[in-house]
Amino acid sequence: MTDQDIADFVRLRRRSAALAALTRVVMVLLPVAVVLYGELAPARDILTLARVPGTAVAAFDPATLAPWQRHAGVGIALVSVLLLVMGLHHLHRCFANFAKGQALTRENARHFSRFGAWIAGAVIASFVATPVLSVLFTLGMPAGQRQLAIGIDSDQLVALLVAGGAWIVGAIMAEGARAAEENAQFV
Amino acid sequence: MPIVVTLDRVMAEKKVRSKDLAAAIGITEANLSLLKQGKVKGIRFETLEAICRHLGCAPGDLLQVVSEEEI
Numbered sequence: 521m522t523d524q525d526i527a528d529f530v531r532l533r534r535r536s537a538a539l540a541a542l543t544r545v546v547m548v549l550l551p552v553a554v555v556l557y558g559e560l561a562p563a564r565d566i567l568t569l570a571r572v573p574g575t576a577v578a579a580f581d582p583a584t585l586a587p588w589q590r591h592a593g594v595g596i597a598l599v600s601v602l603l604l605v606m607g608l609h610h611l612h613r614c615f616a617n618f619a620k621g622q623a624l625t626r627e628n629a630r631h632f633s634r635f636g637a638w639i640a641g642a643v644i645a646s647f648v649a650t651p652v653l654s655v656l657f658t659l660g661m662p663a664g665q666r667q668l669a670i671g672i673d674s675d676q677l678v679a680l681l682v683a684g685g686a687w688i689v690g691a692i693m694a695e696g697a698r699a700a701e702e703n704a705q706f707v
Numbered sequence: 708m709p710i711v712v713t714l715d716r717v718m719a720e721k722k723v724r725s726k727d728l729a730a731a732i733g734i735t736e737a738n739l740s741l742l743k744q745g746k747v748k749g750i751r752f753e754t755l756e757a758i759c760r761h762l763g764c765a766p767g768d769l770l771q772v773v774s775e776e777e778i
Contacts, residue, residue, distance in 0.1 A: 702748065705747055705748035706747065706748055706749040706750065706751055707739070707741065707742050707747050707749075707750055707751065
């Protein structure tokens with residue numbers, strides 16, 4: 521290892537420690553933010569988030585949104601958020617291990633693959649949540665004005681690609697860790 | 708046909724201590740001990756060359772092919 525390699529590794533450990541702390545904070549704040557937004561945001565904003573078309577949002581009477589619908593909506597939105605938090609937990613473990621100087625290990629590879637899997641789960645849950653939320657929020661509207669929205673946006677597709685990429689990188693890391701373990705048995 | 712490491716025998720003949728050899732060839736005493744016991748998966752040419760140079764021997768003096776019955 522050259523001095524530059526050592527300096528890079530020390531920098532990686534420091535940054536990983538910071539990112540481990542950041543992921544922990546996001547893991548706590550994200551569900552809280554979803555609950556607060558779902559309970560406190562104006563009804564029309566919530567409808568927009570559920571991808572209800574603009575014309576239907578304009579015709580929406582906020583008084584038709586009962587508290588139970590908000591609570592149920594928060595519960596449904598929390599499913600994908602909690603899957604995301606699980607993914608972040610595995611990412612946090614990766615960063616924490618990097619910070620301890622354990623980079624290419626089977627454990628990190630496993631955490632990184634699981635991070636990808638949970639993120640993919642979160643994206644799929646958000647695909648499913650959209651139509652459920654749109655129906656739930658417009659249940660109080662008169663017959664014929666209730667909405668069923670189905671939508672995929674570029675953010676979800678990017679997240680799905682990131683998840684697939686993380687899964688592949690995890691598999692590559694596992695192979696690298698196996699090679700590193702074998703190399704360590706050579707003197 | 709298994710390969711047996713005969714490093715300990717050569718070291719005894721040359722009266723070289725593990726600590727000195729490990730320091731001379733740049734590996735840990737723990738790894739040298741594993742090598743002497745044949746408990747490693749492989750030996751790098753670099754390590755083999757350093758050992759041979761320090762002990763004044765050939766690779767064939769350190770490694771021996773034995774039959775299953777001899778083990």
